[in-house]
Amino acid sequence: MLSKEDMADVSWSDSEVAFVELEAKARSWLQKQWADNERANDDYRAAYINAVITFAHELGIPIFQDWKLISSSDPNVTEAYDRFISQVDSYTLSVTIRRARNDEHSVALESATKTKIHHLIKRIRDQIDAAELAPEKRDSLFRKLNAFAAEVDRQRTGMQVFGALFAGVSDALGDAVERSRMLEVMGAIGRMIGNDKSKEDANRPRVPAPKPSKRIEGPPQHGRGTGDRQTRGGWDKPRNADLDDDIPF
Numbered sequence: 159m160l161s162k163e164d165m166a167d168v169s170w171s172d173s174e175v176a177f178v179e180l181e182a183k184a185r186s187w188l189q190k191q192w193a194d195n196e197r198a199n200d201d202y203r204a205a206y207i208n209a210v211i212t213f214a215h216e217l218g219i220p221i222f223q224d225w226k227l228i229s230s231s232d233p234n235v236t237e238a239y240d241r242f243i244s245q246v247d248s249y250t251l252s253v254t255i256r257r258a259r260n261d262e263h264s265v266a267l268e269s270a271t272k273t274k275i276h277h278l279i280k281r282i283r284d285q286i287d288a289a290e291l292a293p294e295k296r297d298s299l300f301r302k303l304n305a306f307a308a309e310v311d312r313q314r315t316g317m318q319v320f321g322a323l324f325a326g327v328s329d330a331l332g333d334a335v336e337r338s339r340m341l342e343v344m345g346a347i348g349r350m351i352g353n354d355k356s357k358e359d360a361n362r363p364r365v366p367a368p369k370p371s372k373r374i375e376g377p378p379q380h381g382r383g384t385g386d387r388q389t390r391g392g393w394d395k396p397r398n399a400d401l402d403d404d405i406p407f
Contacts, residue, residue, distance in 0.1 A: 159187050159209050169313050173217040174253045180213045181246060203239040204230035210246060221249055264314040265355040272310055275350060278343050279307050282327075285340050295330045302326045320351060 164183050169175045188206040191199070207228055214222035222245070228238055267275070286299050302323045309319040324344050331337035 159184060159205060171311070171313050173219065175313070177213055177217050177219050178250045178253050181210050181250060184209045184213070200235040201230040203235050204228050204232070207235075207239060207242050210242075219249075221245070263318060264316045265351060265358055266314050267310065267351070267354050271350050271354050275310050275347055276307065278347050279303060279310075281343050282340060285336070285343070289331060289336050289340075291330060299323075299326055299330055315351070317351065317355075320348065324348070 160180070160183055168179050184206055188202055191202045195202075207225075211222060211225050211227060213219075214225075225242065228235060232238070282303060283300075286296060286303070289296075291299070306319050306323045309315050324341075327340050327344060328337065331340060
């Protein structure tokens with residue numbers, strides 16, 4: 159169903175995203191089979207279900223753990239397919255929404271940016287080693303630094319992890335000179351992250367502004383002019399109407 163080439167561009171670092179991408183490839187395969195063969199065949203339904211179940215089991219997606227592989231000769235294949243694809247659609251939509259919300263506080267770093275940041279992480283590590291710190295503070299900084307290094311290698315880097323490291327450095331280093339040197343490196347990392355985030359936001363499709371609603375005019379009032387008022391005898395002009403007539407604009 160899927161070739162090695164199909165697997166090569168999957169986001170393996172995030173199990174949920176990897177599942178969504180693999181399921182989309184499997185569904186594309188299924189739709190192609192139906193288009194080429196001009197009919198919906200239970201063999202294809204069963205192959206799709208079994209492939210997606212396998213993806214879920216290998217990636218540790220718990221919502222599909224109760225589903226079992228199915229044979230194309232099973233008389234309930236069509237019914238199982240309808241139930242299964244409804245659950246898949248619901249799950250993939252949920253993942254897509256959650257990831258879209260998380261994107262606001264994360265960034266897909268460019269490869270060159272990641273290389274530069276890892277170089278600066280090594281400098282921070284050396285500075286922590288050289289600093290006069292209590293063992294527990296040193297260990298805490300190394301944990302935050304390691305967490306940030308791992309975050310940089312993810313498909314999307316969460317900004318809150320960098321913020322935790324920045325706060326940890328500011329709090330742990332009492333010596334003003336040491337803190338200044340390390341924060342200078344942290345500032346360089348922050349600018350790199352900010353630059354990539356700005357590029358990403360600039361390239362993100364914008365939702366067009368809604369068109370202004372068309373004003374609905376009231377029914378026309380016949381037999382009177384604008385600003386006239388009704389009296390028992392009909393419509394009279396307001397008191398200042400004659401003055402308005404004398405104004406040339």
